[in-house]
Amino acid sequence: MAQKKLLLIDGNSVAFRAFYALYRQLDRFTSPDGLHTNAIFTFKNMLDAIMKQTKPTNVLVAFDAGKVTFRTKMYQDYKGGRQKTPSELSEQLPVIRELLKDLGIKSYELKNYEADDIIGTLSKMGEDAGYTVDVVTGDRDLTQLASDKTTVLITKNGVGDTEAYTPEHMKEVNGVTPTEFIDMKALMGDNSDNYPGVTKVGPKTASRLIQKYGSVEKLYEHVDEMKKSKLKENLINDKDKAFLAKKLATIDRDSPVEVTLADTKLQDPNIEDLRNLYERLGFKKFLAELGASATNSNKQEIEKYEYLELTKENIVELDNINEKEVTFYLAMLGDNYHLAPLEGFSLKVGNKIYVSKDVVLLQENPLRQMLENKNIKKNVFDIKRTYVGLNRLDIKAEGLDYDMLLASYLVNNENNSNDLGEVAHLYDDYSVKTDLEVYGKGKKQAVPEDGEFFEHLSAKVAVIEKLKEPLLAKLKDHEQDDLYETIEIPVAFVLAKMEITGIKVEASVLNQLGNDFAVKLQELEHKIYQQAGEEFNLNSPKQLGHILFEKLGLPPIKKTKTGYSTSVEVLEQLKMKSPIVSEILDYRQIAKIQNTYVKGLLECIQPDGRIHTRYLQTLTATGRLSSVDPNLQNIPTRTDEGKQIRKAFVPSTKDGYIFSCDYSQVELRVLAHVSGDEHMQEAFKSGYDIHAHTAMKIFHLDSPDEVTPLMRRHAKAVNFGIVYGISDYGLSKNLGISRKQAKTFIENYFEQYPQIKNYMDEAIKKARENGYAETIMHRRRYLPDIHSKNFNVRSFAERTAINSPIQGSAADIIKIAMINMQKKLDELHLKTKMVLQVHDELIFDVPKDELDTIKKIVPEVMQSAVKLDVPLIADSNWGHNWYDAK
């Protein structure tokens, strides 16, 4: 006999979760006729995930019937003070019920009762009739229903993710059985349902008491025997409350429901109605899932792409092709394309798609010729990855022309993803799956069987081609075609070459440093344990917090979500109180260098003696690059010990140089340019020390000689603050001055640089009008939060509106410099390689005899990358390793 399985869903609760899961996208999810759809959409996704997980034979979704229930009659304020359901959600509830009906799922509500009671009653009916029962809800109240036959699944963050409450799990979490949980709640009360329990009794105490006495009733039988205490007093005073709370907390498992178990049997979905509903709501994803069955009116069916598997034998078929444009995808398993195994490829030529798992075929003609012919344009997803991957096969790709990843990143980097499937879904094309879906993740990641794999690869090339025109049109519409064509595409090749070159790192230097640090760490550890009077895990903030603030009684200056903060900020302030603190700071600093840099970098040195980082070109919100595996943009420079790491970064030629050239104050120069502020422009044009100049201005001094080092330091912080979208609080914290003083600084600043103030106001205004902020090269950052009603959220968006054009324009500038630089190196046939970029700095691996040339051309190229209203200045340094290039 097939197993009978009943699934009971708390409709309101799950809809509520669904609504808030996509709350930020609220305005993006609307149907053609203006109905919000975010909750409906997510509800369906969650439902699918739950059904897949539980595989029920019977399903019922219970809804609340209204405000008035038997509980409100018992206690007037039940659920009082609760915010009423937002209208954007309540308008979606009837549609969810319609959706359920079309899906063949029973939904039900009962006057005077809550969804909880319907579920309680049906779960009991189900259990009695021999069903296994699953309950899904976001509300922990229902965990009281857990039993050996019933599991309560509490929805967690993320679609379809749940925490399963069995009686065992209940015991682990609360220390009590599901029925005892009701008694626990009687003592605790429920804030969200707005009824009190016993004063000062929270989960801990409630759990302890119920474990001891078994129930509220038994507790009160013995309450007089308790020792005199505040708790005892409270228990006695709040006895009525406790008994009322117990009634309110108890789910009615015998409510007069009119449904039978037979009514809950899962029915076949009504495809036609579903199609109509999805069309009305604009749900392309679900329409696509319905596929092409009943009608032919539907244009959104999943496309299946025909493909031909290429082999050594039939490869000749490609011989007679003379297309000017093809689409190509190279598949690898894993993100790190320098190392990830190459798994296959797909190629679309005209309307034919070819696939293969044999990447070696690519080295054979006519495939190799095609890839290396610059006159045959290739559409790809991720030029840099493709270029590097093919380079591993010793294929020098040419004519890589269109990059879907770069285009979509520029068009909108809000929801940025490096996954082709996800990007396609953003543009409503669901014919290609995500890599996560096809390959899985973590240890289980693997290439699926041939059919599925080839379908996936075919879909990829088809979609790259299909979305090319719409994406290019959007770029044009955004005036971003120039940014795309003359910056991002060329810089992708520059980065690819930098990554392939890599930078030479001496393992011996790192090993030596590692030994030294290990000795220091041992000593520090020993001293710290001695002062603490015990050994503990120094790397655990929790254990460290216990030692410092409980055992040693130091004042806890700051708290985190989970306990005491032990960050540098806090420890710095405690330094004076106990010598242990300085030693902990030293330990932390060295441990960081040891783990992240010595150990971390050693693991990344490849057999060629080099480290090949990956620059992520389509990740940041501002247009900067980021660097991973490893991150070479955060190699220490601020402390002496840290800086030593740089000694391991060396030139690849004998007696060669590491040459570094960095922009001086790019962001402030960009600000001077975009704001048009005369005073600041004047300062840069005259070559003044900008921070000293600011100090003169805000402290009302007449000559640079009057600027003290402290004034300069303060002025420097103000300049930084301006770039970040300043606040008096932030500045005061940064400088350790009073908030009032910080405020004065800022006011003086705006008085002296009125056009900067004006820029900031305009930046916010423009972001509000356009919905995005923009760099000098038209790179966009969308800022939907600029309209938020929440002060914090909105303020953050406003600061971002100020900062992004500055940080982003600086990123634009250095990208242009990199392109020009690579071009120059090629033109002059130099052996020098550009090896690293660190936001405002370029680093080169220079053979001895090219140093003089490099000294001359690098600053020239960087300074002339763009023409601003102020000069761009770049300073050079060099030495026989990165440490000496200072």
Place this chain on the structure above:
DNA sequence: AAACTCACG
């Protein structure tokens, strides 16, 4: 997987 901490511009 999240929280904390800390490295960089």
Place this chain on the structure above:
DNA sequence: ACGTACGTGAGTTTA
């Protein structure tokens, strides 16, 4: 009055 600087990646512990 609200609670804060902007942008990143990675290692360790803890849940």
